[in-house]
Every structure is written in C-alpha cells, then in structure tokens.
Amino acid sequence: MxxxxxxxxxxxxxxxxxxxxxxxxxxxxxxxxxxxxxxxxxxxxxxxxxxxxxxxxxxxxxxxxxxxxxxxxxxxxxxxxxxxxxxxxxxxxxxxxxxxxxxxxxxxxxxxxxxxxxREIIRERTMAGLAAAADRGSYPGRPRKLNSDQIRNAAREKRRGESWSTLARRYEVNQETLRRSIADAGLV
Known part of the structure; x- marks a missing residue:
C-alpha cells in the first residue's frame, strides 16, 4: 500500500x-x-x-x-x-x-x-553590498579596534624600533591584533 x-x-x-x-x-x-x-x-x-x-x-x-x-x-x-x-x-x-x-x-x-x-541573485546582491560597504570602510562583524591612521602610525613606530608590547599598550589592543592589522594593511 x-x-x-x-x-x-x-x-x-x-x-x-x-x-x-x-x-x-x-x-x-x-x-x-x-x-x-x-x-x-x-x-x-x-x-x-x-x-x-x-x-x-x-x-x-x-x-x-x-x-x-x-x-x-x-x-x-x-x-x-x-x-x-x-x-x-x-x-x-x-x-x-x-x-x-x-x-x-x-x-x-x-x-x-x-x-x-x-538564491544566486540574493548572494550576488549581498556580495555587492559587502564590497560597497568595504569601499566605504565599513566591514561586517565587530568594529575594528584600529583605524587606518592608527595602523599606519603603529607600523611606522614599529619600523623605528618600538616593541610589539609597547605599541599594543599604547593603542590598547592585543599584540596579535596589532601584528595582524599591520600585516593586513600590507605595511610589514
């Protein structure tokens, strides 16, 4: 049956x-x-x-x-x-x-x-929206700890010999966050 x-x-x-x-x-x-x-x-x-x-x-x-x-x-x-x-x-x-x-x-x-x-159209719109937001400096997820000026300044200070721990304390972030931010910006 x-x-x-x-x-x-x-x-x-x-x-x-x-x-x-x-x-x-x-x-x-x-x-x-x-x-x-x-x-x-x-x-x-x-x-x-x-x-x-x-x-x-x-x-x-x-x-x-x-x-x-x-x-x-x-x-x-x-x-x-x-x-x-x-x-x-x-x-x-x-x-x-x-x-x-x-x-x-x-x-x-x-x-x-x-x-x-x-679904593909929704995915394409989402990706286009994320790209447009990134162009404006806005990213999904938690807010960035450092802005681009702080990252450039930290990279410059690191090249002058400052230690990671000193820079991390100055910018009030974890050392790994600082390293990653500088590396992601292509400044290392």
Missing amino acids: PRKIGYARVSTLDQNLDMQVNALRQAGCDPVFTDSGTSGAEIDRPAFTLALDTVCEGDTLIIWRLDRMSRSLKHLMELNQVLTDKGAYFESLTEKIDTSTAMGEFVFHILGAVAQLE
Missing part, C-alpha cells in the same frame, strides 16, 4: 515546526520526519536521510515547501532521481508540485531552477 511520508525542517532551533507538521498531517502523511536547527544546504540531515530510507516503491515523499528539501537545483535533481530510482514520487504542498504526473515533474524542474536563480 503506497504511503505518504512527510518531512519538515527548520533552520534554527528557535523556529517552530508545528505549521509544517500540521500541514503534512492534513495531507495524510504518516510518518512525518523532522529536522530542527539544520540548514537545507547541509548534507547531514538525520531525519531527512531516515525519510529517504523509509520511502519505498509507490510512496510519495511530501514536504511543505520546496526549500525544505534542498538549497540547490543540483541537489534537488539528485534527490528527485533517488526517488525516481525507488519508484517513488515527490510532492510539495506550497508549490503544488506532484511528480507523479508529467506536468508535476516539469513544474518541479522549473521551480527548482527559479529557486536557485533567486
């Missing part, structure tokens, strides 16, 4: 699986496997692996949304092939994809490609 096997995932531990699990249960899934605090980009998703291992011929693996299964088109296609090789199907509730039909298989490939394109 073909079964509907559900899979739900959230990326962080503070997110809640209830909405996904409820939707999967309403779709008739039993069992439902869940991963919490696991990125879709990660290969090691224990519950997902178990869900795939549970799928048999005629079964359908059902997810709430396409990105719950994978973060790349290549990986989606590989997973779809694993299911096809088992004689099983894939269904996404949100995107209304059901690979048991020819049209569902076609839509699956198109939406997978669109999802990957969207």
Whole structure:
C-alpha cells in the first residue's frame, strides 16, 4: 500500500515546526520526519536521510515547501532521481508540485531552477553590498579596534624600533591584533 511520508525542517532551533507538521498531517502523511536547527544546504540531515530510507516503491515523499528539501537545483535533481530510482514520487504542498504526473515533474524542474536563480541573485546582491560597504570602510562583524591612521602610525613606530608590547599598550589592543592589522594593511 503506497504511503505518504512527510518531512519538515527548520533552520534554527528557535523556529517552530508545528505549521509544517500540521500541514503534512492534513495531507495524510504518516510518518512525518523532522529536522530542527539544520540548514537545507547541509548534507547531514538525520531525519531527512531516515525519510529517504523509509520511502519505498509507490510512496510519495511530501514536504511543505520546496526549500525544505534542498538549497540547490543540483541537489534537488539528485534527490528527485533517488526517488525516481525507488519508484517513488515527490510532492510539495506550497508549490503544488506532484511528480507523479508529467506536468508535476516539469513544474518541479522549473521551480527548482527559479529557486536557485533567486538564491544566486540574493548572494550576488549581498556580495555587492559587502564590497560597497568595504569601499566605504565599513566591514561586517565587530568594529575594528584600529583605524587606518592608527595602523599606519603603529607600523611606522614599529619600523623605528618600538616593541610589539609597547605599541599594543599604547593603542590598547592585543599584540596579535596589532601584528595582524599591520600585516593586513600590507605595511610589514
């Protein structure tokens, strides 16, 4: 008897699986496997692996949304092939994809490609934003301990014979922070 096997995932531990699990249960899934605090980009998703291992011929693996299964088109296609090789199907509730039909298989490939394109565009925008911020002297993460003038002055003083410990005390930073800052600026 073909079964509907559900899979739900959230990326962080503070997110809640209830909405996904409820939707999967309403779709008739039993069992439902869940991963919490696991990125879709990660290969090691224990519950997902178990869900795939549970799928048999005629079964359908059902997810709430396409990105719950994978973060790349290549990986989606590989997973779809694993299911096809088992004689099983894939269904996404949100995107209304059901690979048991020819049209569902076609839509699956198109939406997978669109999802990957969207992620690549977001990545490109993020990288462009980080580069623009760096050009303005702003960097992600904690604020820099030393500004560029302090780094140049410290490098000049070091070349004049000052010790690392003296300079570190003067600029109120760790010696390693001072060394790294000067090296990163190309002043050593």
